[in-house]
Amino acid sequence: MSDYxxxxxxxxxxxxxxxxTQAGYKTLRDAxxxxxxxxxxxxxxxxxxxxxDAGSEEFWALKDINIEIKSGDRIGIIGRNGAGKSTLxxxxxxxxxxxxxxxxxxxxxxxxxxxxxxFHPELTGRENIFLNGAVLGMGKAEIKRKFDEIVAFSxxxxxxDTPVKRYSSGMYVRxxxxxxxxxxxxxxVVDEVLAVGDAAFQKKCLGKMEEVGKEGRTVxxxxxxxxxxxxxxxxxxxxxxxxxxxxxxxxxxxxxxLKSGVGSSAVRKWPEISKAPGNEVAALISIAAIGGNxxxxxxxxxxxxxxxxxxxxxxxxxxxxxxxxHFYNGEGTCAFVVRELDEKWQDRxxxxxxxxxxAVIPPNFLSEGSYVVGAALSTLTPLTVHFYERxxxxxxxxxxxxxxxARGDYAGPMPGVVRPILKWSTQFEARxx
Amino acid sequence: MDAGGxxxxxxxxxxxxxKAELNYFKDLWRYRELFLFLAWRDVLVRYKxxxxxxxxxxxxxxxxxxxxxxxxxxxxNLPSNGVPYGIMVFAGIxxxxxxxxxxxDSGNSLIGNSHLISKVYFPRIIIPTSSVxxxxxxxxIAFIIxxxxxxxxxxxxxxxxxxxxxxxxxxxxxxxxxxxxxVSALTVKYRDFRYIVPFIVQFGLYVSPVGFMSxxxxxxxxxxYSLNPVVGVIDGxxxxxxGASQPLWWPGVAVSFAVSSxxxxxxxxxxxxxxxxxxxxx
Numbered sequence: 001m002s003d004y005x006x007x008x009x010x011x012x013x014x015x016x017x018x019x020x021t022q023a024g025y026k027t028l029r030d031a032x033x034x035x036x037x038x039x040x041x042x043x044x045x046x047x048x049x050x051x052x053d054a055g056s057e058e059f060w061a062l063k064d065i066n067i068e069i070k071s072g073d074r075i076g077i078i079g080r081n082g083a084g085k086s087t088l089x090x091x092x093x094x095x096x097x098x099x100x101x102x103x104x105x106x107x108x109x110x111x112x113x114x115x116x117x118x119f120h121p122e123l124t125g126r127e128n129i130f131l132n133g134a135v136l137g138m139g140k141a142e143i144k145r146k147f148d149e150i151v152a153f154s155x156x157x158x159x160x161d162t163p164v165k166r167y168s169s170g171m172y173v174r175x176x177x178x179x180x181x182x183x184x185x186x187x188x189v190v191d192e193v194l195a196v197g198d199a200a201f202q203k204k205c206l207g208k209m210e211e212v213g214k215e216g217r218t219v220x221x222x223x224x225x226x227x228x229x230x231x232x233x234x235x236x237x238x239x240x241x242x243x244x245x246x247x248x249x250x251x252x253x254x255x256x257x258l259k260s261g262v263g264s265s266a267v268r269k270w271p272e273i274s275k276a277p278g279n280e281v282a283a284l285i286s287i288a289a290i291g292g293n294x295x296x297x298x299x300x301x302x303x304x305x306x307x308x309x310x311x312x313x314x315x316x317x318x319x320x321x322x323x324x325x326h327f328y329n330g331e332g333t334c335a336f337v338v339r340e341l342d343e344k345w346q347d348r349x350x351x352x353x354x355x356x357x358x359a360v361i362p363p364n365f366l367s368e369g370s371y372v373v374g375a376a377l378s379t380l381t382p383l384t385v386h387f388y389e390r391x392x393x394x395x396x397x398x399x400x401x402x403x404x405x406a407r408g409d410y411a412g413p414m415p416g417v418v419r420p421i422l423k424w425s426t427q428f429e430a431r432x433x
Numbered sequence: 434m435d436a437g438g439x440x441x442x443x444x445x446x447x448x449x450x451x452k453a454e455l456n457y458f459k460d461l462w463r464y465r466e467l468f469l470f471l472a473w474r475d476v477l478v479r480y481k482x483x484x485x486x487x488x489x490x491x492x493x494x495x496x497x498x499x500x501x502x503x504x505x506x507x508x509x510n511l512p513s514n515g516v517p518y519g520i521m522v523f524a525g526i527x528x529x530x531x532x533x534x535x536x537x538d539s540g541n542s543l544i545g546n547s548h549l550i551s552k553v554y555f556p557r558i559i560i561p562t563s564s565v566x567x568x569x570x571x572x573x574i575a576f577i578i579x580x581x582x583x584x585x586x587x588x589x590x591x592x593x594x595x596x597x598x599x600x601x602x603x604x605x606x607x608x609x610x611x612x613x614x615x616v617s618a619l620t621v622k623y624r625d626f627r628y629i630v631p632f633i634v635q636f637g638l639y640v641s642p643v644g645f646m647s648x649x650x651x652x653x654x655x656x657x658y659s660l661n662p663v664v665g666v667i668d669g670x671x672x673x674x675x676g677a678s679q680p681l682w683w684p685g686v687a688v689s690f691a692v693s694s695x696x697x698x699x700x701x702x703x704x705x706x707x708x709x710x711x712x713x714x715x
Contacts, residue, residue, distance in 0.1 A: 007444075015713065094448060094554035096712045103448035107547035117552045122478050134470035135553055 005071035076233035107384035116176030121165035154178035266298035311343025326374035501706030503517035539613030544546020601669030
């Protein structure tokens with residue numbers, strides 16, 4: 001059986017983290033001082049164990065990873081920050097060496113960990129095409145052959161002989177991606193970075209990757225965007241703290257990931273009042289995102305409603321209080337802010353005790369993607385914030401293209417913070433032209 | 434090592450600890466085009482502001498030459514065996530400048546390209562080598578223009594033996610590469626190393642026979658003096674350009690050559706042993 005394109009066996013990568021260096025790298029001065037210290041130590045305590053250096057610590061960024069990827073597979077790699085995704089890509093791209101284990105690769109690998117690697121601002125667009133092409137692994141002949149195509153794709157013909165430092169950021173990214181898009185590797189390794197940039201660019205990126213995958217080439221794609229992952233990839237590898245937690249069909253793994261709350265928690269509780277966010281007036285007890293079935297859920301389908309529920313304790317009676325929620329999307333844009341609008345309690349002094357409030361986000365309202373919710377309790381006049389827990393919980397809105405959605409039968413990316421279903425009407429009359 | 438008995442012989446790349454070192458030369462060959470592209474980029478960027486770039490590479494040695502000629506010839510009255518002192522300095526200053534530029538540029542080259550190193554794979558040795566090549570091109574341009582100035586100013590007719598500078602240039606290249614490998618790798622590891630390099634360069638200018646003939650060094654110290662590889666290079670340049678008036682002391686050349694070769698081999702070895710960690714520490 002040799003139709004695998006990547007085979008990873010017992011892969012491990014160890015880093016030594018130094019604690020004493022502030023800048024993150026060593027200086028000769030430090031090395032000399034350290035050297036003298038250990039030399040002195042050797043003289044005074046020649047038999048002590050010096051292998052355990054107090055200043056540094058081993059850290060396994062990846063441990064015992066085993067994956068077999070068939071050629072033509074489109075594999076997504078997910079996991080929260082620090083799970084080892086980037087390290088795995090770096091090892092696959094040979095930027096860094098593994099500490100143990102083996103990887104066998106069949107075919108030419110091109111890795112896009114960044115858009116426009118090797119671009120030099122002083123050089124012209126034309127020169128940078130050649131440079132970037134070479135950096136990404138194309139030969140001179142290959143770049144020459146594809147040059148016109150790349151230029152056409154980038155839409156910067158007019159500025160080919162202008163130094164790229166004078167390009168707008170959009171032009172820069174278009175040119176960079178045009179070069180990357182014309183790579184013809186058997187295996188394409190792509191990091192999240194490609195999915196940033198403006199919406200049109202993202203669309204182009206994802207479209208191109210879909211195309212690459214359909215041509216029977218292997219794609220490895222790291223992303224936090226579960227929507228893109230489930231759309232693009234058939235199989236997903238979930239990493240956590242350096243280990244492979246799950247490897248299987250995209251929907252299953254993404255679902256698991258979101259449900260397990262490994263990604264970001266859909267519920268947070270503060271069992272001890274003394275440690276909870278709050279002041280002498282009130283304290284937060286819990287906050288949760290609740291899905292259509294009434295259970296706490298980190299992932300919600302786009303055409304189902306989601307309830308944000310907050311429990312809090314009022315310690316000091318006779319205060320006018322207003323709970324409010326703040327919603328931020330994956331890019332950090334504030335989607336909206338809501339405040340409690342319950343007639344019973346507005347402008348009314350509240351007795352001390354336990355409160356539970358819920359806000360319902362209607363179906364087909366938020367766009368797909370991840371959302372972070374901040375929960376606060378305030379008095380509006382004079383404005384006093386009793387607690388504000390930023391990033392308290394997070395949930396994911398997913399669009400698995402079933403049921404009635406604003407997407408209709410369109411499968412491509414749809415940017416925007418909201419995705420409402422609007423009432424459309426079209427009138428027609430025949431006219432002479 | 435290779436997949437054992439699993440029958441999986443068909444793969445194009447095997448990544449494993451220490452494996453990169455095994456295929457080192459194969460990889461160097463595979464990435465030869467990237468090497469040319471990076472060298473081409475460095476030259477292009479350097480001469481992008483064409484007038485300034487060329488002017489600068491000539492102005493610096495020219496001014497140094499004038500100052501050295503005044504100080505060493507007119508004030509210190511050092512000998513030049515009958516040839517114009519200016520030409521003698523010219524034959525010393527250019528190889529020195531090649532050497533010192535190589536050293537300072539390659540020292541900073543890896544840090545300057547850290548974004549490349551952390552985002553793509555290629556044999557890292559390409560980067561310091563490319564800076565040395567840029568210095569070499571700088572040298573060639575400056576050499577041709579300076580030679581023209583010498584011919585016009587001193588009515589100096591270069592002898593045919595001037596082609597013999599080539600082996601000495603190669604010697605300078607070897608020494609520059611060797612030290613460049615060391616310095617660039619050390620700068621990645623110890624960031625404060627970059628403050629040491631300018632000091633070495635400045636110090637080197639005075640201990641190398643740039644402004645004077647190495648024959649003024651007492652006979653018994655000359656072998657020791659030749660441990661500085663630049664001594665052999667500059668002596669060779671003077672011999673090739675000025676002919677019989679600057680007899681070449683061959684034992685010195687042999688020592689310089691030996692030192693350069695050792696530097697090159699050790700530098701290469703050190704670079705190779707550290708380069709796999711560059712992406713992690715840079």
